Amino acid sequence: MRVSLPLGIAAVALLLAGCAPTVALEPADDAASPLCAEVTVRLPDAIDEFAARETNAQATGAWGQPVAVVLHCGVPTPAPTAEFPCVTVEGIDWLRDDTDAPSYVFTSYGRTPAVEVVVDSDVASGLDALTALAPAVGRLPVEGACITPEG
Template sequence: MRRSFSLLTAGLVWAVSGCTAPVVVEPAPYAGDPGCAAVMLGIPDEVGGLARHETSSQATAAYGDEPRIIVRCGVEVPGPSSERCLAIETPAAFADWLVLEEDDVWRAIAFGRNPAMEVVIPKIRADQAVGEILAAFSPSATLADRTGLECR
């Protein structure tokens, strides 16, 4: 009896030590859009050497430790804009992104796609590599329907 209790205890300790709490991410307003399922299934498991972590909300992802790269599908679909627009072409996809500079982050929103994906990149993580990070998400962003808008 003592041996089975010890094995049970060891198993529980092992199971608990391997678990981490999900990263809390606020879902986007339209996270329940059925198109977000395909978009989120297409996102990579790793970006720029940062592993993807489990999150608390539907249609979200988090990469790395604090400060994290955060991805949300189902943000407000942008209309015509005068904001900086970056066209990213990879062998797998061609996607347009509105890139907004904020205090400590770059906020990029897939442009011309519905549902829209948002990628929030801390400047400390990739101030000079925003394009490379967006290239990793471009194939999944293009799984959303086109709206007809594109970068000029």
């Protein structure tokens, strides 16, 4: 079956219009960890309505166009701190840094290597992002946990 040239060009143009460019990211220091590979292969295809995007760096993920959520596995493990509040989502502790709000930075706590998730809260929900990422991040071994001020 032959397809006319104009129809073929239109089909290719339609396909290319739906393609999002690769998201340029830098890998974290410990991105080559086999544990980060365990996380990366389990990243979701979407977070809410934001489709996964291709990235150019090992142990990273990005969702949305424009990008609404970014993940880096292999960031430095945070030390105990009272500077950032701890939130627990699906059994995973996260330190929440809202210094650059509306861009929130969540760093896993008590797991090595650590995972950093940056959420543009103008368009995405931090809770939804962390919930969607929990099955992947939950593969990392637990080595500690947040404590409450009373604890």
